[in-house]
Amino acid sequence: MTPVTFRPRAEQDLNDIEEELAKRYSPQVATKFIQAANETWDLLENMPEVGAPRRYRNRKLLGLRMWPMRRFEKYLVFYRALERSVDVARVLHSSRDIRRILEEET
Numbered sequence: 001m002t003p004v005t006f007r008p009r010a011e012q013d014l015n016d017i018e019e020e021l022a023k024r025y026s027p028q029v030a031t032k033f034i035q036a037a038n039e040t041w042d043l044l045e046n047m048p049e050v051g052a053p054r055r056y057r058n059r060k061l062l063g064l065r066m067w068p069m070r071r072f073e074k075y076l077v078f079y080r081a082l083e084r085s086v087d088v089a090r091v092l093h094s095s096r097d098i099r100r101i102l103e104e105e106t
Contacts, residue, residue: 002048004041004079005087009105013091016076036071037091044071044088048081058103064089078102 007016015038043050044067051065058063069075069091076098078090089105090100 001045002042002081002086002104004082004088006088010088010090017091017093033069033072033075036069039070040077041069043067044077044081044086048086051077051079051081054078054102056099056102058105060105061102064102072088086088 018030018033021033049065052069053064054061054064058062063080064078065081067077067079069077074094076092076094077088078092078098079086079088090102092101
């Protein structure tokens, strides 16, 4: 198994999504999202290469992969499968301008 680690921006994304789901729908939906996220992390721990490779102009995004969140497929996990870990960079809703957001990453 390959441990999953989170960049600060990814942690903030997850907190923001949880808060938004709780406000917009219910605390129960937010809890289901967190459960789905944990299932996704389990999958990535066991199969880190499962995500589709992504290509961006920004060289800092080299090796980035994308995988939809289980049961919340509109939320996309952007990560790198590293030698000793899975590094989650961002978790973004598919309706956002993902290319722009990621290209602006520093």
